[in-house]
Every structure is written in C-alpha cells, then in structure tokens.
Amino acid sequence: MxxxxxxxxxxxxxxxxxxxxxxxxxxxxxxxxxxxxxxxxxxxxxxxxxxxxxxxxxxxxxxxxxxxxxxxxxxxxxxxxxxxxxxxxxxxxxxxxxxxxxxxxxxxxxxxxxxxxxxxLISNTPFAPSRGISGYKTGTLGLGHVVYWVKDLAASVKFYQDVMGFAISDYIAWDDNDAVFMHCNKRHHTLALMQDGPNTPAGELMHLMVEANSYDDVGYGYDLVRDMGIPVMIEPGKHSNDHMQSFYLQTPSGFWLEYGYGGLEIGPDWEIRNYDAPMLWGHRFVGG
Ligand SMILES: [Fe+2]
Structure with a gap:
C-alpha cells in the first residue's frame, strides 16, 4: 500500500x-x-x-x-x-x-x-548528461530523498506510516533535534522528517538528495561547486545511518541539495536503529 x-x-x-x-x-x-x-x-x-x-x-x-x-x-x-x-x-x-x-x-x-x-513517460533515447558523469541511481529507488521540517513530528510520522505507506528506517537525535527516516522502497530513506524550530519553519524543504552512480561524479561536482562559488553548507562526509558519502550545497532558492554516493539499500528484515550523530566522519558544517 x-x-x-x-x-x-x-x-x-x-x-x-x-x-x-x-x-x-x-x-x-x-x-x-x-x-x-x-x-x-x-x-x-x-x-x-x-x-x-x-x-x-x-x-x-x-x-x-x-x-x-x-x-x-x-x-x-x-x-x-x-x-x-x-x-x-x-x-x-x-x-x-x-x-x-x-x-x-x-x-x-x-x-x-x-x-x-x-x-x-519513459524515453527511448539514452540520457545525455551535460557533463561527463556516470549518471544517477534511480529506477525503483526513485529520484532520491527529501527532508522536511514539521510542526507535529509524531503525528506526521504516523500519517506517513498509516496513510502514505512508509516504514521507519531509523532515528537520529542530536542537538535537541529529532529526525525520523522513512522508506517506501529499498532506498534507506526517501523521506525524513524533523521537528521544526525558530529558524527551521515547518513546511520548508531542508534538502533534496540525488545519488550518483560513482563517487567521482560527486568529487568532480564538489570541485566545480567550489570553483563556481556556489555555497557549500556541509563538507564531504559519510552519514551514520544510510552510509551516504555526500556533501551539501545551497541552491539559488535557499534550500540545500545533497550530492551523494553509496547509500544503503535495505530489505524486509531491516531493524530500526537510533543514532546519536548524523555522520560517521566529515560532514562538518561550514563555519562550524
Ligand atoms: Fe540527506
């Protein structure tokens, strides 16, 4: 469902x-x-x-x-x-x-x-990338994942479980904030929800993640972002829960884009975990 x-x-x-x-x-x-x-x-x-x-x-x-x-x-x-x-x-x-x-x-x-x-609609011609990348990991995993702030975290999680058909992947708690990660296919999470705060209003998109087929795509992308003067918000690193190796940049609209590689795929025997930090290594906030 x-x-x-x-x-x-x-x-x-x-x-x-x-x-x-x-x-x-x-x-x-x-x-x-x-x-x-x-x-x-x-x-x-x-x-x-x-x-x-x-x-x-x-x-x-x-x-x-x-x-x-x-x-x-x-x-x-x-x-x-x-x-x-x-x-x-x-x-x-x-x-x-x-x-x-x-x-x-x-x-x-x-x-x-x-x-x-x-x-x-599926196109019969091959994807023709604008730069030399290996492409994106999509298919049944979908476009990627989105993270939103919400006013009522518990009620929102219940809605996405009971109505929209998601299941909980895991939790991360840090700095008095809670994040709940949810899946609807083998991608570790397609949706994550976080409690809103004074500077993080409910209903706003925190970020969209897209996953490359190769870590080099992400690495070359990072260099291009630096060369073009696009704001890097979180330095390269590896997430604790989905093992995504990624960095975050600020889009011209304000919300962030995460460019990642190597995210976990999970199956029906997945056990829910609770992490005390979002990263294994790296992922330092710029200026923090
Ligand atoms: Fe993410």
Whole structure:
C-alpha cells in the first residue's frame, strides 16, 4: 500500500540562470526546454525536475509515484477518508508531468503540495548528461530523498506510516533535534522528517538528495561547486545511518541539495536503529 518512490520535483525559481548553471554544469542534468519551463532529465524518465521562472522561490510540488492505477485509487480513497481534499488533475497538467493519471493534495502534516501519479513517460533515447558523469541511481529507488521540517513530528510520522505507506528506517537525535527516516522502497530513506524550530519553519524543504552512480561524479561536482562559488553548507562526509558519502550545497532558492554516493539499500528484515550523530566522519558544517 502507499507510494512506491519519489518521482519528481517541480520548483518555482527566481534565479533561473543560476539554477541552470547548477543543474547542468555541476549535476550534468539534461535540459528539455518547453514554454515557460525547463524539464531536467537524469535517467530514462522524461524528466525528474522542473524549473519554472517566477518572482519568488518555492517548491511547487513533489510527485510520488505509485506502481498501479489500483494502488493509486486506494491511496486517494484513504486520503479522502481522512477528509483530505484530493484533486484529480486534468490533461493539461498530466501532459506537463508526463504521467498517465495524476492527483494533487495539500499534505495535512507538512503543508506542501503533493502529487500522486502512476504511469511515467519513459524515453527511448539514452540520457545525455551535460557533463561527463556516470549518471544517477534511480529506477525503483526513485529520484532520491527529501527532508522536511514539521510542526507535529509524531503525528506526521504516523500519517506517513498509516496513510502514505512508509516504514521507519531509523532515528537520529542530536542537538535537541529529532529526525525520523522513512522508506517506501529499498532506498534507506526517501523521506525524513524533523521537528521544526525558530529558524527551521515547518513546511520548508531542508534538502533534496540525488545519488550518483560513482563517487567521482560527486568529487568532480564538489570541485566545480567550489570553483563556481556556489555555497557549500556541509563538507564531504559519510552519514551514520544510510552510509551516504555526500556533501551539501545551497541552491539559488535557499534550500540545500545533497550530492551523494553509496547509500544503503535495505530489505524486509531491516531493524530500526537510533543514532546519536548524523555522520560517521566529515560532514562538518561550514563555519562550524
Ligand atoms: Fe540527506
């Protein structure tokens, strides 16, 4: 039951040129321009990210992929049963997202716009990266993972377990903050939720992680980020829970992007753990 992977993310951005430089020169993503927006391809899917020029910056939507129409209908029914207003999207947005069936709702926990779909469009031509990278680890693992701050952590975790079909991977507690990591496929976590704070408002995206097929992709990316003057927020390091080797940069919209390699895949015999730090080594906050 529930969602099967993180499928896509659509962003409204005010600094389109800076975003283009980041996604094409650093991340090697393949632009597909259309009227008023740029879709970015990173694998066999038509696209995984969309940038739309706007006056302000926001995450327009995150898209959850569901494997079949029947599972999608069951999930929509479950949301409606809780009183969540779910909208069946018409042909115009379906054509933009390149999916067969599409629904949208405002998450009652995070407060953001979320979309549910099945039937993504697959391209028959190979992904043509903008720089020499080995590509991205996606497939059934999905686009990557997202981390959000929420007002009510316990209720949010329960919602993502009982309604959206996630299971807890583990917890990390540090500096009086709690993070709960959750999976919906073999990727160690597709969603993590953290308690909000004075400078970390509920509903804001903390970061999106994308996973490279090689550590060299990440290493060359790190050099490019430094050379281009893009702010590094967390230095290279290795996470305690999913063993992702990664670094974090600040996007032109403010939220962070984690560029990682080597994340754990987990199976049905996974045992939930509780870590006292997010890193094994490295991952020093810049300036901290
Ligand atoms: Fe992450």
């Amino acid at each position: 529930g969602v099967d992977s993180l499928g896509y993310m659509a962003l409204k951005v005010s600094k389109l040129d800076a975003w283009r430089a980041l996604l094409e020169q650093v991340f090697g993503m393949e632009p597909r321009e259309r009227d008023g927006a740029i879709d970015y391809r990173i694998d066999s899917y038509h696209h995984r990210l969309t940038l739309t020029l706007d006056t302000t910056d926001s995450v327009e939507a995150i898209g959850w992929e569901v494997g079949t129409s029947e599972k999608l209908a069951a999930l929509v029914d479950r949301l409606k049963g809780l009183g969540v207003a779910v909208v069946e999207e018409g042909p115009a947005l379906r054509a933009q997202r390149k999916v067969k069936e599409l629904y949208s709702f405002t998450c009652p926990m995070i407060g953001n716009r979320q979309e549910l779909y099945y039937g993504p």
